[in-house]
Amino acid sequence: AQKITQTQPGMFVQEKEAVTLDCTYDTSDPSYGLFWYKQPSSGEMIFLIYQGSYDQQNATEGRYSLNFQKARKSANLVISASQLGDSAMYFCAMRGAGNQFYFGTGTSLTVIP
Amino acid sequence: DSGVTQTPKHLITATGQRVTLRCSPRSGDLSVYWYQQSLDQGLQFLIHYYNGEERAKGNILERFSAQQFPDLHSELNLSSLELGDSALYFCASSVPQGMSTEAFFGQGTRLTVV
Numbered sequence: 001a002q003k004i005t006q007t008q009p010g011m012f013v014q015e016k017e018a019v020t021l022d023c024t025y026d027t028s029d030p031s032y033g034l035f036w037y038k039q040p041s042s043g044e045m046i047f048l049i050y051q052g053s054y055d056q057q058n059a060t061e062g063r064y065s066l067n068f069q070k071a072r073k074s075a076n077l078v079i080s081a082s083q084l085g086d087s088a089m090y091f092c093a094m095r096g097a098g099n100q101f102y103f104g105t106g107t108s109l110t111v112i113p
Numbered sequence: 114d115s116g117v118t119q120t121p122k123h124l125i126t127a128t129g130q131r132v133t134l135r136c137s138p139r140s141g142d143l144s145v146y147w148y149q150q151s152l153d154q155g156l157q158f159l160i161h162y163y164n165g166e167e168r169a170k171g172n173i174l175e176r177f178s179a180q181q182f183p184d185l186h187s188e189l190n191l192s193s194l195e196l197g198d199s200a201l202y203f204c205a206s207s208v209p210q211g212m213s214t215e216a217f218f219g220q221g222t223r224l225t226v227v
Contacts, residue, residue: 033213033214035215035216037218043201043220043221043223044115044218044220044221045203045205045218045221047215047216047217050213050215052213091155091156093216095216098161098168098169099144099161099163099168099207100146100158100161100168100169100171101146101158101205101207101216102158103148103155103156103158104155105154105155106155
């Protein structure tokens with residue numbers, strides 16, 4: 001069975017600092033994709049970054065990077081130079097062989113001015 | 114704009130009633146997923162349709178049902194509504210296969226059962 005675990009219900013970060021949001025996953029599929037989404041208070045789900053299970057390098061998208069450690073089954077999101085607009089819920093997700101997307105319970109990030 | 118359209122955006126209804134939520138996926142996407150997000154909760158996977166056929170069921174109650182039509186739009190039917198069904202319901206769509214493509218989400222339908 002697929003499972004995504006996000007152990008940090010809430011995180012705080014000072015503006016302009018970097019923050020790491022943790023995500024671990026469990027799957028028996030040899031091939032899978034890992035995703036991070038942002039959900040601001042307005043409710044929409046915004047795709048941030050993708051990492052493939054066979055990708056050798058960590059994914060980066062602007063201020064977002066994904067710290068992928070396959071052996072440890074972790075896919076942590078790193079946000080550099082935090083901005084006030086980064087305050088939101090962040091969800092880690094995995095897409096496996098069945099093509100379903102499984103989501104973690106989310107981490108609420110608050111950026112402090 | 115993700116290209117996924119959900120209607121209505123908001124819905125208020127009474128307990129015991131039945132409602133239908135509608136989703137139009139992105140052009141070309143054959144897969145449609147439904148998720149329920151209750152207050153301060155993560156996204157609970159309800160059901161996945163691919164090109165009109167049910168592919169997987171998650172934590173979907175028997176009072177809930179869904180279908181995907183030949184034009185690929187999907188409807189989620191919720192019946193005998195209870196207060197606990199109040200939630201944000203998301204539809205997402207994706208390309209048929211391949212791990213690298215994200216799910217594109219609609220804006221969600223916020224259902225309030227009173």
